[in-house]
Amino acid sequence: xxxxxxxxxxxxxxxxxxxxxxxxxxxxxxxxxxxxxxxxxxxxxxxxxxxxxxxxxxxxxxxxxxxxxxxxxxxxxxxxxxxxxxxxxxxxxxxxxxxxxxxxxxxxxxxxxxxxxxxxxxxxxxxxxxxxxxxxxxxxxxxxxxxxxxxxxxxxxxxxxxxxxxxxxxxxxxxxxxxxxxxxxxxxxxxxxxxxxxxxxxxxxxxxxxxxxxxxxxxxxxxxxxxxxxxxxxxxxxxxxxxxxxxxxxxxxxxxxxxxxxxxxxxxxxxxxxxxxxxxxxxxxxxxxxxxxxxxxxxxxxxxxxxxxxxxxxxxxxxxxxxxxxxxxxxxxxxxxxxxxxxxxxxxxxxxxxxxxxxxxxxxxxxxxxxxxx
Numbered sequence: 001x002x003x004x005x006x007x008x009x010x011x012x013x014x015x016x017x018x019x020x021x022x023x024x025x026x027x028x029x030x031x032x033x034x035x036x037x038x039x040x041x042x043x044x045x046x047x048x049x050x051x052x053x054x055x056x057x058x059x060x061x062x063x064x065x066x067x068x069x070x071x072x073x074x075x076x077x078x079x080x081x082x083x084x085x086x087x088x089x090x091x092x093x094x095x096x097x098x099x100x101x102x103x104x105x106x107x108x109x110x111x112x113x114x115x116x117x118x119x120x121x122x123x124x125x126x127x128x129x130x131x132x133x134x135x136x137x138x139x140x141x142x143x144x145x146x147x148x149x150x151x152x153x154x155x156x157x158x159x160x161x162x163x164x165x166x167x168x169x170x171x172x173x174x175x176x177x178x179x180x181x182x183x184x185x186x187x188x189x190x191x192x193x194x195x196x197x198x199x200x201x202x203x204x205x206x207x208x209x210x211x212x213x214x215x216x217x218x219x220x221x222x223x224x225x226x227x228x229x230x231x232x233x234x235x236x237x238x239x240x241x242x243x244x245x246x247x248x249x250x251x252x253x254x255x256x257x258x259x260x261x262x263x264x265x266x267x268x269x270x271x272x273x274x275x276x277x278x279x280x281x282x283x284x285x286x287x288x289x290x291x292x293x294x295x296x297x298x299x300x301x302x303x304x305x306x307x308x309x310x311x312x313x314x315x316x317x318x319x320x321x322x323x324x325x326x327x328x329x330x331x332x333x334x335x336x337x338x339x340x341x342x343x344x345x346x347x348x349x350x351x352x353x354x355x356x357x358x359x360x361x362x363x364x365x366x367x368x369x370x371x372x373x374x
Contacts, residue, residue, distance in 0.1 A: 092116025
């Protein structure tokens, strides 16, 4: 079976596909991954044949910001509708149609907000599975994307789909524990939840606590890094910070020996040694923390992050701070409080137990094979 995995956007849209794609390879299927041209090296480094669905962005479009921007939920919704469901979906549908006609996949597997691939799959009569990338739900709502997707369907000669059933057609795969989903936004009926990877047991040897601090790969700003680090470095903990490709660690100035700053450290190697994660609340980082039973302190910056942060508060796994107004003293006091309160750790460990009880990614492959046969 030939399976083409597709995503639109950055690493946070690609990484949830990786466990399923690797499981498909291990089962003997031919796998390729299609994403924007700038993601080709990342796709290849993960071990997959890479296809580009758009040109790489110019460097100016990925410029670093010195200060954090005030979160604007309305702007995030507009970007979802116009950037992803209109412009991005139009571009992605055309690219995937051309690629699929040449590469001839048997099944398409798309990330949740890759709407263009869903349209392309229906146009070609190919089965299509969806991998969720938004953990809590709520950010992606059908009424937000309905108008541009109805227009795209019409442009491709597809029949009316007033309920946008195309977004849940086939199979939905969720790499998140079901209890984390906001009950106001229930999972689609045909959802199969799986555990992305096996987690390494936490290091229980008595030691100085370790805090991991990251703002992901998109919203890295030296101002917020500096404020948070000023608070963290006052605590009796080891701190590991990853700043991504857009920030030079030297820009953060001299730091004490117990604070280590890197551009990137694989989370699967780092998290088993940690006691708490300070982050933006992106779905990937947050699920990595919870998979290791780690509580969080969160600075939601936009998109799905406020929805994830709200769900963490409801489940008792995190405290949330305002990224615009937070002071170093607030960071110090909040991180100290979460580390000292065992309830946060116990709530996070309950989620870890739920994750570990889920089937592994290899169990998604018979479902994809069933799509092909149906």
